[in-house]
Amino acid sequence: xxxxxxxxIAEKRKDRGISLRGMADELKIAAPYLSDIExxxxxxxxxxxxxxxxxxxxxxxxERNLIFDLAGEDRKEISPDLPEYIMDIPKARxxxxxxxxxxxxxxxxxxxxxxxxxxx
Numbered sequence: 010x011x012x013x014x015x016x017x018i019a020e021k022r023k024d025r026g027i028s029l030r031g032m033a034d035e036l037k038i039a040a041p042y043l044s045d046i047e048x049x050x051x052x053x054x055x056x057x058x059x060x061x062x063x064x065x066x067x068x069x070x071x072e073r074n075l076i077f078d079l080a081g082e083d084r085k086e087i088s089p090d091l092p093e094y095i096m097d098i099p100k101a102r103x104x105x106x107x108x109x110x111x112x113x114x115x116x117x118x119x120x121x122x123x124x125x126x127x128x129x
Contacts, residue, residue, distance in 0.1 A: 018076070059089060
């Protein structure tokens with residue numbers, strides 16, 4: 010599985026049989042601009058455009074979350090689907106800071122995710 014945003018989008022677009030120009034037209038952007046995104050010469054687009062890409066490519070929820078994560082990594086920013094949630098819930102910010110300040114590792118967050126999965 011691709012680990013770069015542009016590679017992932019290009020692979021999914023091709024898997025779905027969508028041409029570069031066809032997808033660019035649906036996104037209302039220039040084909041060279043989309044090509045530059047796919048080749049990593051431009052940063053991934055904003056949240057709204059990512060949502061459109063996910064819709065056009067008919068991504069699963071897991072794939073949708075992955076494009077947000079890949080876009081954030083490429084931009085060296087938090088995944089673009091999370092800032093609003095984090096800012097709307099002060100306790101989320103507090104929990105993140107406490108975990109950071111206490112040096113909590115990935116293992117800690119794995120346990121938190123497991124507990125959240127149990128709630129489903």
